[in-house]
Every structure is written in structure tokens, then in C-alpha cells.
Amino acid sequence: MAGKIQAIRFKQWLPExxxxxxxxxxxxRKPDEHILLxxxxxxxxxxxxGVYRRTRDQDGGEGLQRLHDPKRSAAIRDFVRFGHPFSSLPPSARDDVATTMRKPGWLPTAIVVNILTAKDERRGRRVANSDLVSVHDSGENRAELGLPYLDRLEQWEPADLEPFEVxxxxHRLWAFDEAFKDGSLPGDFELPVVAFTGLDVGWQAYLFWSINVSPKRINPSHAFDLFPLLRSAEWLETLSDLRIYRQARAQELTEILYTQPESPFHNRINMLGESxxxxxxxxxxxxxxxxxAITTSFLSTGSGRSANGLFAAEITPSRGPLPWSRPQQAAFLIALWSAIRRSILDSQHIWIDSLIRPNGQEPLDQIRIEAFAGSRTMLNQEQGVRGVLAVANELFFxxxxxxxxxxxxxxxIIAGTATSPEDxxxxxxxxxxxxxxxxxxDFASGIVSFDWRSADAPGLSDDQRxxxxxxxxxxxxVALREQLFRHLSVGSKEVAQVAAEALKRLI
Known part of the structure; x- marks a missing residue:
């Protein structure tokens, strides 16, 4: 007995x-003007x-799908059950604390298929007449699909070729293989489907390319900007070895640097990765x-060859990690960079003068900040920020x-509560x-005496550039970190002495 599915039939075709x-x-060949949903x-x-998988021989290539990756399908299966980020955790980390990270694993993106017709052939095979899926118009913008069997939970197998071609x-569909075989998947767990009818393989290849290759991936900054909407408060209370916890904390600290009025980076971080x-x-x-930069420095756990993070690693086995609340961690980063900015405004260094008076003219007072926030200082570039944070973390640890x-x-401040601007x-x-x-x-004074001009700054010699x-x-x-330690190690102050010891470990 055949089953039936109701579909929306929409036209996606231009006269030209x-x-x-x-x-x-x-x-x-010319495709149908209508698509089914x-x-x-x-x-x-x-x-x-079924899948018309890509193969090659001496006559060329056939098919378009990649080889099935069971690990990827297993990851999707876990995502459906537990959502992100719990599904990405290793089994050993799925403890009671991590259960707060579970969420619904929705799959709202449509599976795109082609409904094979009686005349379609794939490598010498066709869909058996009894297994064909029929499509009947049932009024304006409506269609009815006739399926080869009725019971959705029936362990049905085609006589030859499957009537749907993915x-x-x-990988989303194959994620249900185990549940399909053992009958554990609820029969009412549905997936959206966009279906073409009798689509030639050349157009399928074109569709596959446009879906998987052509679109631009979301940039990482945009993704991190969604973290506050994704995470729960429990994420920020726990700082384990797992990178997802530390990234959540680093994102919160970055957000505070951006929003806190006292921060030298107030409204001055590219939060969405824009041009x-x-x-x-x-x-x-x-x-x-x-x-x-924050994850790999102040929030580093010190495992393996990574540095000990001031906000994460044990200071000593007896003392454990630093008992600072999140507002105190944010305050330290704000104070550190504020001291660097203040030192630039108060200092007289050749590299600063060359940035603010490239032609020898007397600069206006407000132009001096260009040495800290301009486009030709590494202090306003990723390598400079990473260098400062890496060295500052190791010295203060x-x-x-x-x-x-x-x-x-x-x-x-009461530790464990939500981080507020007032705190x-x-x-x-x-x-x-x-x-x-x-x-x-002392650290800021030493850092500012380093030449922070970028490679495109005016006044550099060929060797400097x-x-x-x-x-x-x-x-x-790595090279910048070593140069900073060398620079900071000159002098008699405590910061210089600690930098000298750190330099010995590097050499």
C-alpha cells in the first residue's frame, strides 16, 4: 500500500x-520550473x-557526493541528541557540570534531494517501477507525493535504486542510520526537504557546488559575538581544561573591554569582524x-607546553589558582592597557614622535593617541595585542x-554573581x-619604550622594516615575544628581573 505526502510546489524560474x-x-537537460518543499x-x-557518490576512472568522473565520513555523521547524531556545545565534548568530560550545556539539536536546514523518474539511470541502474515516487499537482502551489510504502516505521528497502537521490x-541523513536500524528514532521526528524532480546530474553538481563551495563562511568574530546568547551562567562559573569554557570566559572579558567606559578599548574592538x-x-x-589572545595567555591552563595563565593555572600547588572574580580579571586587563596608553601620552620616545609628526611638524595633543590607537602601531594590531598579553601574563604569573x-x-565584590559594570x-x-x-x-613603562611601529610606518630603515x-x-x-622579553629584561626593577629569568627559559 502506498503512502502520501503533501508538499508546497513553488516556481523558481526566470523567463531569461x-x-x-x-x-x-x-x-x-532543461530542468522542471517547479521545486517541492x-x-x-x-x-x-x-x-x-541513496547517494550518487563521486567516483573516477580512466573515462573521467561520475557522481558528486563525497565519501561518507562515519565520524561526521556520529557528530551530527550527538548534536541532535544534546545540542552545542555538549555534543562536542569528549565522553570523559560529559559530567554533571557539563549537563547544563545541553540544548535541543535542531536541524532546520533542508535536505536537498532529487526525485528520480522512470527514465533516469545511474550507472546502469534504475528505480523499480514499484518503488517510484509519483508527483501529482493538487491545486495551485500544492502537490501530492505518492510513496512506495505506507508505514513510516517499516524497515523498507528498494528493489533496486532508491527513489530519492541526495x-x-x-551526513545529516546518515546520522540516523543506527536509529533507523534499531527502531529507536521516533517516527514523528521530521526533517525539512527541498526536492527537485528528474534533475540531471550536471545540474546536481552545480547545485552541490553552489551550496557547499560558493557561500562565504561566517567570520569567527561574528560567531563569538553570539556567545552571550548561547552560553549559560554555569559556563562562566567553570574554568576547566576544555577550550569551550575558556573561550566563553575570554569572550566575556573581551566584551567588558569593549563596553566598560574606563577601558582604553571602549567602543574600539571590531566585534563583528567587519572590514x-x-x-x-x-x-x-x-x-x-x-x-x-586572552585564551592562550591569561586563561591558559599550563598543560603541555603552554604557558601558565594567571587567571586559570595554579600559582602553586598549595595556593591553587588566583582567587580573582571575573570583575577583578577584567579590571586587571583594563588597568594594564590603560597604563600603557597613559605611558604613551606621557613619554618621549623616537618611535612615538615618528608616528605623530612624520614630516617634522608639531602635532596637536590629540594626535599623540595615534601611537596607541592608530593604524600604524602594532599596539592596535593582532600581533601586538597577542605579544603584550602573552608577555604580561608570564611576567605577572x-x-x-x-x-x-x-x-x-x-x-x-561577591564572587560568582553576574558581572556588572559597577563591579x-x-x-x-x-x-x-x-x-x-x-x-x-613598571611593566607599561618598559613596554612603551619598545618600538611598536608597524612595517608600513614612516621613518623605518630597511633593516627595521x-x-x-x-x-x-x-x-x-614567537619572535615578538622573545624580543619583548629581551627589551624588558634591561633594568633593575622587579619586572626587569622577572623578564630576565623568563628570557633564560626561552634561550
Missing amino acids: WDDFDFDAEQHR FSMPAVQLRALS IDGQ TKTAPPGAGVTQAGWVQ SLAQLNPDLFEFNSK VTVALEELSSSELMSRIH MLKRAFRGSSGY
Whole structure:
């Protein structure tokens, strides 16, 4: 007995398309002007669907689908059950704390299929007449599909070729294989389907390319900007070895740097990864750049060869990690960069003068900030931000080991509550009156005396420009970090002494 599915039949065709070259011999015969849209139980769609997989021989290539990757289908199956980010956690990390990260695993994106007709042939095979899916118009914008069997939970198999041919979505569909075989998937769990009818393989290849290759992927900063909508408060209470927890914390700290009025980066971070034309004025570093820089420095767990993060790793086995609340962590980063900006405004260094008076003219007072927030200073570029944070983290972590009392505060802030701007302001006031602030100023003074001009800045010699270009790329971060330690190690202050010890470990 046959089953029936109701579908929306919509026309997606322009008159000028009629003049295009259609050639049946090239597997590009003229397609139907109408497309179908319907939903179908996942178990039934899986039973009806086959894949025309890509193969090659001496005569050329056939098919268009990639080889099925069982791991990818398993990951999708886990996503459907638990949502993101719980599904991406390793089994050992799926504990009681992590259960708060579970969410519905919706799959709202349509599976794209082609309904094979009696005349369609694939590698010498056709759909058996008894297995063909019929399409009947049932009024304006409506159609009815006649299926080869009625019971959606029936363990049905085709006599020869499957009547549906998957164009896009094979891994989503194959994720239900286990549930399809053992009958554990609910019969009313449906998937949206967009279906073409009798579509030639040349057009299928074109569709596959346009769906999977042509679209531009979302940029990382845009994705991180969605974190506040995705995460729960419990994410931010836990700072484990798992990168997803640390990225959530880093994103929150980045957001505070962007929104807190006292921050030197207030309204000056490219939160959505926009182009330089549409990004906020002076926003040289993206949100993704900041998240990466904070995650790999202050929030590093110290496992393997990574540095110990001041906000994450144990200072000593007896003391454990630094007992700072999130407002205190944000306040430290704001104070650090504010001290650097203040030092630039108050200092007289050749590199600063060459940026603010490239032609020897006397600059206006407000132009001096260009050395901190302009387009030709590495302090407003990703490599500079990563360099400063990496070196600052290692130096202050060492200071915390040598003199832990510097990092002890009697704070009015209640740890574990939501981070508010008022709490960050209180934390800044508490930090500014502490002895630790003098070390922050020493660090800022040493950092600012380094030449932060970028490779395209005016006044550089050929050798200087070559050195600046060497700071680009992944190897450039390592080179810049070493140069900063060398620079900071000169002097008699405590920060210089700690930098000298860090340099010995690098060499």
C-alpha cells in the first residue's frame, strides 16, 4: 500500500533562463520550473534516499557526493541528541557540570534531494517501477507525493535504486542510520526537504557546488559575538581544561573591554569582524583576535607546553589558582592597557614622535593617541595585542609565585554573581590603590619604550622594516615575544628581573 505526502510546489524560474544552453548529452537537460518543499520523518527519508557518490576512472568522473565520513555523521547524531556545545565534548568530560550545556539539536536546514523518474539511470541502474515516487499537482502551489510504502516505521528497502537521490545533506541523513536500524528514532521526528524532480546530474553538481563551495563562511568574530546568547551562567562559573569554557570566559572579558567606559578599548574592538571601512573607528583588532589572545595567555591552563595563565593555572600547588572574580580579571586587563596608553601620552620616545609628526611638524595633543590607537602601531594590531598579553601574563604569573601577597585583595565584590559594570569599576578602584599597581606601571613603562611601529610606518630603515615584517604570522608571535622579553629584561626593577629569568627559559 502506498503512502502520501503533501508538499508546497513553488516556481523558481526566470523567463531569461529559457534562453540558456540546455544539453541532455552533457547531463544538463532543461530542468522542471517547479521545486517541492515538504517535511518527512527522518526514518522514512533515510529509507528512500541513496547517494550518487563521486567516483573516477580512466573515462573521467561520475557522481558528486563525497565519501561518507562515519565520524561526521556520529557528530551530527550527538548534536541532535544534546545540542552545542555538549555534543562536542569528549565522553570523559560529559559530567554533571557539563549537563547544563545541553540544548535541543535542531536541524532546520533542508535536505536537498532529487526525485528520480522512470527514465533516469545511474550507472546502469534504475528505480523499480514499484518503488517510484509519483508527483501529482493538487491545486495551485500544492502537490501530492505518492510513496512506495505506507508505514513510516517499516524497515523498507528498494528493489533496486532508491527513489530519492541526495544532493546535499547526506551526513545529516546518515546520522540516523543506527536509529533507523534499531527502531529507536521516533517516527514523528521530521526533517525539512527541498526536492527537485528528474534533475540531471550536471545540474546536481552545480547545485552541490553552489551550496557547499560558493557561500562565504561566517567570520569567527561574528560567531563569538553570539556567545552571550548561547552560553549559560554555569559556563562562566567553570574554568576547566576544555577550550569551550575558556573561550566563553575570554569572550566575556573581551566584551567588558569593549563596553566598560574606563577601558582604553571602549567602543574600539571590531566585534563583528567587519572590514576597515565599516568597523568602529580605531578598532584595529577583531573580537576573535582578542578571544584568541586572552585564551592562550591569561586563561591558559599550563598543560603541555603552554604557558601558565594567571587567571586559570595554579600559582602553586598549595595556593591553587588566583582567587580573582571575573570583575577583578577584567579590571586587571583594563588597568594594564590603560597604563600603557597613559605611558604613551606621557613619554618621549623616537618611535612615538615618528608616528605623530612624520614630516617634522608639531602635532596637536590629540594626535599623540595615534601611537596607541592608530593604524600604524602594532599596539592596535593582532600581533601586538597577542605579544603584550602573552608577555604580561608570564611576567605577572611569575610575580604571583614570587610575591603572592601582591595579588591578595579585600574585595567588596561577591564572587560568582553576574558581572556588572559597577563591579568592574569597584575592582578597578581596589586595584588602583594596591601595591600591584606599581608593578603594572613598571611593566607599561618598559613596554612603551619598545618600538611598536608597524612595517608600513614612516621613518623605518630597511633593516627595521624587515624586522617588523618578521613579526607577522604564527612564527612572528614567537619572535615578538622573545624580543619583548629581551627589551624588558634591561633594568633593575622587579619586572626587569622577572623578564630576565623568563628570557633564560626561552634561550
